[in-house]
Amino acid sequence: MASNLSFVLNKPNDVTFEERPVPKLQSPHDVLVAVNYTGICGSDVHYWQHGAIGHFVVKDPMVLGHESAGTVVEVGAAVTTLRPGDRVALEPGYPCRRCANCLAGRYNLCPDMVFAATPPIDGTLTGFWVAPADFCYRLPDGVSLQEGALIEPLAVAVHIVRQARVQPGQSVVVMGAGPVGLLCAAVARAFGASKVVSVDIVQSKLDFARSFAATHTYLSQRVPAEENARRIVAEAELGAGADAVIDASGAEPSIQASLHVVKVGGTYVQGGMGKADINFPIMALCLKEVTARGSFRYGSGDYKLAIELVATGKIDVKRLINGVVAFKDAEEAFKKVKEGQVIKILIAGPNEKVDQSS
Ligand SMILES: [Zn+2]
Ligand SMILES: [Zn+2]
Structure with a gap:
């Protein structure tokens, strides 16, 4: 299988690339997604610089990134909504689905939320990502994978x-x-x-x-x-x-x-x-x-509406993308965001070819 190279934050200002095992489906409702593009968020930069946001402290090495789009490569036995080859925006936080907030439809406030690149959970700057199928949103034909990586901040x-x-x-x-x-x-x-x-x-x-x-x-x-x-x-x-x-x-x-x-x-x-x-x-x-x-993150229907707003041409998120860098240049991209040189810069997944002219 292709590379599962991951961009790992060891401690503030100390990042490395690590070849990690390709993750396995943990439930019949999961899908395996090859990550194509990931945007950098202010929170990623903050962890990279300071190793913590509020009471979330990076104690062990953690993969960064949570604004991603990818391509489904494998689906669990119970998945009926997605097929290999589908292009999806990844909603990167998985609530418990059982607590009072989840049952009230406010799953973004779930106390047991498992959220990408929020310590100790690894993020999506990696080759492959396992997610519950219902947190992967199929992109309509007219929406590119690069636009798909902007769905996360748009959902915010x-x-x-x-x-x-x-x-x-x-x-x-x-x-x-x-x-x-x-x-x-x-x-x-x-x-x-x-x-x-x-x-x-x-x-x-x-x-x-x-x-x-x-x-x-x-x-x-x-x-x-x-x-x-x-x-x-x-x-x-x-x-x-x-x-x-x-x-x-x-x-x-x-x-x-x-x-x-x-x-x-x-x-x-x-x-x-x-x-x-x-x-x-x-x-x-x-x-x-x-x-x-x-307002904290996003909840029921927010990803769906974000995709609609892009698909119907009401919001042109492409205009926010100042460039795409190869995976090996991830740290450069972080520097550009920190220095305020760009609105959004995308990091291509480790298995993605990058046209450096774009
Ligand atoms: Zn973000
Ligand atoms: Zn919950």
Whole structure:
């Protein structure tokens, strides 16, 4: 069989390639998938740099990666929905299916979640991946495997925008124009928002946001949060404030501005992850009766909708891909993401030939 070369994080800033045994199906409901492309997430970079995110600490060597698409090569005896040769987007977290959260349809909050590249679970930067068939989503003919690798961050954005309950005709402010912020802006447009304002501290990111999905942009200034909020409302003509504000930055000043830019009775969703504790304008939350929600990963129907949005041409995720590197150059790709040189860069699977000109 082909290579199961894997990209392993030993400890912060120490990665190696390891030829590991090809995994075996663990249940008749599993499928074996050859990984074709994997995107790099901020969380992967964070583990690579720091070895931990919150209470998730890398203690033993761990394979990185969780934003992948691949090709089914083997199916378990009970699998009826997939066949060898099917191209699939991999949803990389597997809940217990039995706890109260799972049974309530909120499986992303399962306490026993087994999630790729969240210690101690290995990730998808590997040759072959075993997954339950119902967490592998077949890509329609018009959706490429490279686009398939973008379904994971798009599903994150779908979940966030669903948490914001965005309705047609509404105004939405999105703090942060990184990959997830850009995708939130695009999903909000697809949900019918008539105004979508992207906010960031980097002008070039805003220029891209404007060409990608945002109807308005605002370059955040070093002024008090209330003043940034006042300028956003004035420049984007949001009247009494935004119907919904999404934070996809995790940055304290953005979160503070969010509570001042949202309208009375509006909705605020925390998608970005930054510092664990911040100075939060809780009086604004109270006086405006703002509905505030968190958003974590993705749940029922989010992957399905993400694929629909790409398949129907409503969101062109290809535009976020700045390049594809061969598996042996995985560490280079991580450096580019860390230095902010790219929006998304894909790492080809170890068995994938890469056209270096693309
Ligand atoms: Zn991710
Ligand atoms: Zn569960």
